[in-house]
Amino acid sequence: MRTFGILALAASLTTTSAQALQGFNYGSIFSNNAPITGGDYERLFNTAKQLTGTSGGFTSARLFTTIQAGTPNSPTEAIAAADATQTKLLLGIFLSSTDEVFNNELTALRSAISQYGQRLVDLVVGISVGSEDLYRISPTGILNKSNPGEGPDAVVRRINAVRQALAGTVLSGTPIGHVDTWTAYVNSSNAAVITACDFIGVDAYPYFQNTQANSIDNGESLFFDAYDATVAVAQGKPVWITETGWPVSGPTENQAVPSTQNAETYWDRVGCRVFGNVNTFWYTLQDASPDTPSPSFGVVGSTLSNTPLYDLSCPQGSSSSSSSAGSSTPSSDAASSAAGASNPPPDRGTSATPAPGGPGSNGGSSGSTAVENTVPPTVQTVMTYVTVTTCPVTVTSGSETKTSMATSTVSVTSTHANTLLTVASPPSGPSPSSTPGACPASLAGDFEFPHLIVPVDKNQPATALGTSYNGLVSPTVSSLFNFDFPPSLAGRTCSLVFLFPTREKLQTSNYTLSGTGGINFERLPLDQPADSATTFNNQPWANATVGTIPDLQAGNNYVIGSGICFAGLRVGYKVSATGSLALDYFQDYNPEPIGLYISVC
Numbered sequence: 033m034r035t036f037g038i039l040a041l042a043a044s045l046t047t048t049s050a051q052a053l054q055g056f057n058y059g060s061i062f063s064n065n066a067p068i069t070g071g072d073y074e075r076l077f078n079t080a081k082q083l084t085g086t087s088g089g090f091t092s093a094r095l096f097t098t099i100q101a102g103t104p105n106s107p108t109e110a111i112a113a114a115d116a117t118q119t120k121l122l123l124g125i126f127l128s129s130t131d132e133v134f135n136n137e138l139t140a141l142r143s144a145i146s147q148y149g150q151r152l153v154d155l156v157v158g159i160s161v162g163s164e165d166l167y168r169i170s171p172t173g174i175l176n177k178s179n180p181g182e183g184p185d186a187v188v189r190r191i192n193a194v195r196q197a198l199a200g201t202v203l204s205g206t207p208i209g210h211v212d213t214w215t216a217y218v219n220s221s222n223a224a225v226i227t228a229c230d231f232i233g234v235d236a237y238p239y240f241q242n243t244q245a246n247s248i249d250n251g252e253s254l255f256f257d258a259y260d261a262t263v264a265v266a267q268g269k270p271v272w273i274t275e276t277g278w279p280v281s282g283p284t285e286n287q288a289v290p291s292t293q294n295a296e297t298y299w300d301r302v303g304c305r306v307f308g309n310v311n312t313f314w315y316t317l318q319d320a321s322p323d324t325p326s327p328s329f330g331v332v333g334s335t336l337s338n339t340p341l342y343d344l345s346c347p348q349g350s351s352s353s354s355s356s357a358g359s360s361t362p363s364s365d366a367a368s369s370a371a372g373a374s375n376p377p378p379d380r381g382t383s384a385t386p387a388p389g390g391p392g393s394n395g396g397s398s399g400s401t402a403v404e405n406t407v408p409p410t411v412q413t414v415m416t417y418v419t420v421t422t423c424p425v426t427v428t429s430g431s432e433t434k435t436s437m438a439t440s441t442v443s444v445t446s447t448h449a450n451t452l453l454t455v456a457s458p459p460s461g462p463s464p465s466s467t468p469g470a471c472p473a474s475l476a477g478d479f480e481f482p483h484l485i486v487p488v489d490k491n492q493p494a495t496a497l498g499t500s501y502n503g504l505v506s507p508t509v510s511s512l513f514n515f516d517f518p519p520s521l522a523g524r525t526c527s528l529v530f531l532f533p534t535r536e537k538l539q540t541s542n543y544t545l546s547g548t549g550g551i552n553f554e555r556l557p558l559d560q561p562a563d564s565a566t567t568f569n570n571q572p573w574a575n576a577t578v579g580t581i582p583d584l585q586a587g588n589n590y591v592i593g594s595g596i597c598f599a600g601l602r603v604g605y606k607v608s609a610t611g612s613l614a615l616d617y618f619q620d621y622n623p624e625p626i627g628l629y630i631s632v633c
Contacts, residue, residue: 053120053157054307055092056080056317057275058110060101063323067101073113075336080317081117082338083331085345092120094274094313096163098140099126105136107144111155115148120157122233122274122313124211127162127190128169128180134190138197145201157311158207159198160233160274161191166216166225184221188228207231211274214258218265220573221557226267233274233313234262238298239327242286248294250287251278252301273306277315280341282327290327296342299331304346471527471633473589475625478632480526483602484514485619486562493568503627505551505607506614512562512571513605513628522599527631528553528578528592533624535586541620545586549611553578553592556604574606584613597632 058076061067068076080090093114100106114121125137141159145152168181182190187210198204210225211233217226226232238246238254246254255276262271278298279290288294306312318330331340471477485500489509503511517526530551535542554574556562562572579592607628609615619627 052308053092053122053272053311053313054089055094055120055122055313056090057094057096057313057315058317060095060097060099060108062321063319063325068110070109070112073110074116076317077113077117077119079332079336079338081119083344084339085343089307090314090317091118092122092157092311092313094122094124094160096124097126098123098137098144100140105139105143107140107147111144111148111152114155115151119155121155122272123156123159124163125159125161125190125194127187128165128182134193138193141194141197145198145203150202153202156203156206158209158231158272159194159203160209160211161194162187163211164213164216164235165210166219166222167213184223184225187225191225191228209233209269209272211235214262217262219557219576220265221559223265223267226265226269229269231270231272231311232262232266233272234259235275236273237276237315239278239285239288239290242288245287246285247287248278248289248297251294251298252305255302270311272311272313274313275315276302276312277329279327279329280331281324292342295329295331299342299344300347307346470591470594471525471529471631473527473529473531473591473631475531475621475629475631479621480515480517480630480632481621482513482619482628483516484512484562484564486512486564486566488512488566488568488571490568496565496567499564501618502616503607503619504616505609506616507547507609507612510606510608512556512566513607514561514602515605515630516602517598517600517630519600521597521632524597524599525594525633526597527594527633528605529629529631530581530590530592531625531627531629532584532586532588532590533626537624538620538626539624540622541618541624541626543615543617543626545584546614547609547612548583549609549613550581550584551613551615552580552608552610554606554608556606558598558601558603561602561604571606572604578605580610582610584615591631597630 058073059068062072077093080093081088083090093110095108095110098108100108111121113119123141125134125141127134148155162182165182165187166184169183191208191210194208198206198208207230209229209231212222212225212235214234214236216222217232217234236255236258238251238258240246241254244250244254259271259273278288278295280292280295282290284290303312303314314331316329316331318332318334318336319325320328320330320334321336322334324334331342331344333341485503487497487500487502487504487509488511489495489497491508500511503513505511530553555576555578556572556574560572566572581590581592605628617626621627621629
C-alpha cells in the first residue's frame with residue numbers, strides 16, 4: 033500500500049482523541065421526485081447506523097439543501113430525523129441559482145434555528161455553502177452541460193452572508209465551508225474561497241477520470257493524489273472528504289468498470305483508510321429507490337436493508353479496523369474543533385444534472401436514496417492531471433490525420449486545475465476525425481492569432497526579454513502567448529492548434545530547428561496573462577496542461593486541445609520544449625501559416 037507524505041504528516045499532527053465524522057450523502061427527493069419526509073430520513077439514518085460490517089460507525093449525514101422538498105423555504109425534515117436518531121449533520125446551502133433561491137435557503141436556516149434552538153448545537157457539525165459551483169462555472173463544466181455555477185467572488189459573498197445570518201445565534205460558532213471538486217481548489221484563481229472557509233469539502237471520483245488509466249487497480253492512487261493536491265493548497269484548513277465512491281452498476285468509463293466487486297475493492301482501499309481518520313461522507317447509502325440510476329453508487333439496493341450489496345467490513349490492519357496512532361493514514365480534527373484546526377487532515381437538491389465531481393455534485397437533491405432529476409455524467413469528467421497525464425493530440429499531415437497519446441508527469445504540488453482549454457477525449461471510432469469538439473488544425477475558418485508573445489529564459493531569470501514576433505522554445509527558454517477571445521465567441525468551440533509546415537512551403541516566414549523532442553502546452557491562470565515585463569522569475573504559474581506534441585516533425589498540423597471558447601477573456605499559454613529540441617520561428621498567418629493559433633468552429 034502506498035505511503036502518502038502529506039497525509040502521513042497530517043496523521044502525525046492529529047491528537048488520537050479526535051473522532052472523525054463518518055456518514056453518507058442524502059438528497060431531498062427520491063429518484064421518482066417524491067419528497068423525502070422526516071420518517072424516511074429516520075429510516076435512512078437508522079439503516080446507516082445498523083449496516084452489517086460497519087460496527088455502527090455511520091452516524092453522520094451530509095445534506096445538499098436546508099429546504100424541505102415540496103416547500104418554498106421550510107426547514108428540511110432531516111433535522112428532526114437527526115434529532116430523533118442522534119445523527120450529526122453537515123447542512124448544505126444551495127448556491128447556483130437565483131438570489132431568491134439562496135434567500136429561501138437562509139430563511140430555512142433561520143427557521144431551523146428558531147424551531148430547534150440549542151439542540152442544533154449538538155447536531156450540526158458544519159454548514160457547506162454550495163456544492164461544486166466553481167467547477168460548474170468552468171469551461172469544462174460548461175462543456176459537460178452542468179447546471180449554472182458561481183465564480184469565486186459570488187461564492188465568497190454568499191459564505192459571508194451565511195456567517196452574517198448565523199451571527200448571534202446558537203450556530204454562530206459552527207464551521208462554515210464549501211464543497212467542490214479537487215480540481216477547482218488547485219486552481220489558484222479560486223484561492224479566495226478557501227480563505228473564506230473554516231474547512232473545505234472535496235469531491236473526487238476516480239471512476240469518472242476517464243482520460244486517465246482509471247481501472248480499479250489505480251482507484252486508490254488517483255483518489256489520494258487528488259486529496260493530497262487539495263491539502264497542498266488548503267491554506268492549513270481542514271479538508272473533509274464530502275463525496276467519493278465506486279458504482280455497483282452502470283457504464284464503463286474508460287478502464288473503470290462498475291461492479292459490486294470493484295465497489296468493495298474501492299471501499300477497502302480508500303474508505304477503510306480514511307474512515308475514523310478523516311471527516312468522510314461516502315457516496316452513497318442508497319440511490320436506487322424506487323428507480324435505479326445509471327451509474328448507481330448505493331451500498332444497499334432498491335430495498336432499504338441493513339444488509340449491504342457487498343462486504344463493508346474493513347480488512348484487518350486497515351486504518352479503520354485499528355486504533356494505532358502510528359499508522360500513516362489521513363487524519364482529521366474532531367468535528368467540534370474543525371473551525372479552529374491549524375493542521376490539515378488527510379476529492380447533490382435543487383438542481384438537475386450532476387457535475388463531473390460525481391453523481392451528487394449539483395446541489396441539494398442528489399444523494400443517498402434521493403436524486404433530484406439527476407443523470408450521471410456520460411462525457412469526459414475530471415480533466416485535471418496529477419502524476420500521469422495522457423493527452424490526445426490530433427495530427428494532420430497532408431491528407432492523413434491521426435491521433436496519438438502524449439504522456440507527461442507532474443508532481444502533486446504542481447497539480448493542474450480543471451478550468452483548462454479542455455483536452456479532447458480519445459476518438460471512440462477508428463477515425464481520428466471523430467474526436468469530439470475538435471476544430472480543424474488549420475486557418476481555413478475563423479481563427480485567433482496571438483496578440484502578445486513573450487519569451488522567458490531560466491538562464492536570465494530576472495530579465496524581461498520583452499515582446500517578440502518569434503516563438504522560441506529550447507531547453508532553457510519558453511514562450512508565453514496571449515490570446516484575446518472576443519465576446520462573440522460565447523458558446524462556440526475553440527481548439528488550440530500548432531501549425532508546423534515544411535520550410536519549402538513558407539513564403540514570408542522561416543524557422544530553425546535542432547535537437548530532438550517535443551513541445552508542451554500549458555494554460556496560465558485566467559486572471560494572469562503575460563505582459564511585456566514578464567520574466568522567468570515572475571511568470572504566472574501554468575496551472576493547466578492542455579497537451580503535448582511528443583515528437584515535433586515538420587509538415588504536420590496539431591490540434592493540442594479543444595473546448596468551449598473563453599469568450600471575453602484574455603488567456604495566456606506557456607509553450608515549452610521537451611528533450612533537446614530547440615525551435616525558433618517567425619509567427620505568421622500568411623501562406624503557409626506557422627505557429628500557435630486558436631481555431632474556432
